[in-house]
Amino acid sequence: MIVDTNVSLSRWPFRRLSGDETPTLVERLSKQGVSQAWVGSFDAILHRDIGGVNARLMDECQRHGGDILKPFGALNPKLPDWQEDLRRCVEDYNMPGIRLHPNYHQYQLTDPVFAELLHAAAARGVIVQIAVSMEDTRTQHPLVRAPPVDLTALPQLVKREPAAKLELLNWWPALRRQSLQAFVDAGAVYFDISTVEGIEGTARLMDRLPAERVVFGSNFPLFSFDAALLKMQESGLAEDRKKMLLEGNAKRILPGATR
Amino acid sequence: MEVLVRSADRVGIERLILSQGFSSVPHPTPNILREENDRVMRAVKRFPDRAYGSVFLSPSFPEFSLREFDRCVRDGPMVGVGELEADKRCNSPEHDAIVERAISMKVPILQHTWMKAEGNDPGESTPYDLVELAKRHPEANFICAHTGGEWERGIRIIRDTKNILAEIAGFDPTSGVVEMAVRELGAERVVYGSDVGGRGFASQLAKVVGADIPTAAKELVLGGNLRRLFAPILRAKGYKG
Numbered sequence: 001m002i003v004d005t006n007v008s009l010s011r012w013p014f015r016r017l018s019g020d021e022t023p024t025l026v027e028r029l030s031k032q033g034v035s036q037a038w039v040g041s042f043d044a045i046l047h048r049d050i051g052g053v054n055a056r057l058m059d060e061c062q063r064h065g066g067d068i069l070k071p072f073g074a075l076n077p078k079l080p081d082w083q084e085d086l087r088r089c090v091e092d093y094n095m096p097g098i099r100l101h102p103n104y105h106q107y108q109l110t111d112p113v114f115a116e117l118l119h120a121a122a123a124r125g126v127i128v129q130i131a132v133s134m135e136d137t138r139t140q141h142p143l144v145r146a147p148p149v150d151l152t153a154l155p156q157l158v159k160r161e162p163a164a165k166l167e168l169l170n171w172w173p174a175l176r177r178q179s180l181q182a183f184v185d186a187g188a189v190y191f192d193i194s195t196v197e198g199i200e201g202t203a204r205l206m207d208r209l210p211a212e213r214v215v216f217g218s219n220f221p222l223f224s225f226d227a228a229l230l231k232m233q234e235s236g237l238a239e240d241r242k243k244m245l246l247e248g249n250a251k252r253i254l255p256g257a258t259r
Numbered sequence: 260m261e262v263l264v265r266s267a268d269r270v271g272i273e274r275l276i277l278s279q280g281f282s283s284v285p286h287p288t289p290n291i292l293r294e295e296n297d298r299v300m301r302a303v304k305r306f307p308d309r310a311y312g313s314v315f316l317s318p319s320f321p322e323f324s325l326r327e328f329d330r331c332v333r334d335g336p337m338v339g340v341g342e343l344e345a346d347k348r349c350n351s352p353e354h355d356a357i358v359e360r361a362i363s364m365k366v367p368i369l370q371h372t373w374m375k376a377e378g379n380d381p382g383e384s385t386p387y388d389l390v391e392l393a394k395r396h397p398e399a400n401f402i403c404a405h406t407g408g409e410w411e412r413g414i415r416i417i418r419d420t421k422n423i424l425a426e427i428a429g430f431d432p433t434s435g436v437v438e439m440a441v442r443e444l445g446a447e448r449v450v451y452g453s454d455v456g457g458r459g460f461a462s463q464l465a466k467v468v469g470a471d472i473p474t475a476a477k478e479l480v481l482g483g484n485l486r487r488l489f490a491p492i493l494r495a496k497g498y499k500g
Contacts, residue, residue: 015435017435018438019434135433136408136430136431137376138373138377138430139410139430139433195431197458197459197462198456198457199266199455199459199460200266201459222434223431223432224432224433224465224468224469226465226468227462227469229465230460230462230464230465230468231459231461234266234459234461236265
């Protein structure tokens, strides 16, 4: 079985996608053997009514998700009273995590409000996913160009929050030439494989990092789900590593999650 | 090359068309071009059942490029031209002699194209440039590498120029690219490429494998079209298709 940590519901703002209706998405994930999908909402990228985005996300997961979809609410700490959005995610919706889009929400991780958010999320025990990018910057719509999130400050911030659990999504373009060790040393920082590239890229990533820090993420339905699976196949991973990547590592981050 | 073949085996890729060797130099000198072509020919010699070679040329060195074409294609083992990526946009007149040489041997030309949101590099071609070149040479077969990157526009740009095929490598495994290309161009004008080196086989293969298109269309995209395109030169050289 597969735990896919990087799936989104609703509409990508720039084109319709096969799988952007929740029932279809759930059907497709089930056919691929996905037993659990951590889902955010594409709406979070540009919508300002984040409370509405999260309410719809929760509703879609309840109506169509079965046991598969685990909602990860959006937070935009540049919006007034973002703390109430976090409270709702945790207390009203019992969400296991939140997903951030700092580049689309136009803040740097050096902004003190990010440290405040990280502290609040750690205190409430929710996983923080940072979507470092969503698509290749070269192909972005000319009116909506968002460079990858600058992660330089992140290790120091994570060090100050030993209870924090973070996952970096779609991080490859931003960090491909940098050392990842500072993130590993800082605390519980995990990396998905959705944008990892190069021959046997997944295997090389699991050699480069402690293997338990690498988790399966597809960026479906914006990306073809098959890309993540085929990358694993191309890498020729041993069975134990395959199991870690497909579900073991994600289950370590989110043990026994309930909605 | 062993790693390439090993990885290709794992995802079911039978044949590789190699070009450019290790070079990522935007302005290669004749020495670099020759060295990289030699590297490709050594790889092809070592794995004759798995790899074909395609010659790396530069329109900045037209005379040298024609001699290199003769050395590697006419008199050597190579079966294609490109990926042409260097120095000058492909609508420049310096490309014409290279294209005429390719026509004389009935070999296809793989031309790099991008339309980057931040602006192309100097001399970097767009699909618009390729359309100009293809219209000047209607008897040549062109493959539009990366379909301009911004594929929703790239597909439309080449749609009416029937001697251009769309190649889908070099950008994220975005859902929908192959579906749109097949819908707008027909399955017989779309080809799989991996851009391996910078990318892996897998992410680019997923664009086809995961596409909502008929199996027959996938077979064309994954190999049928290239077999058809390369058939004349493979026959001429006595290679297996």
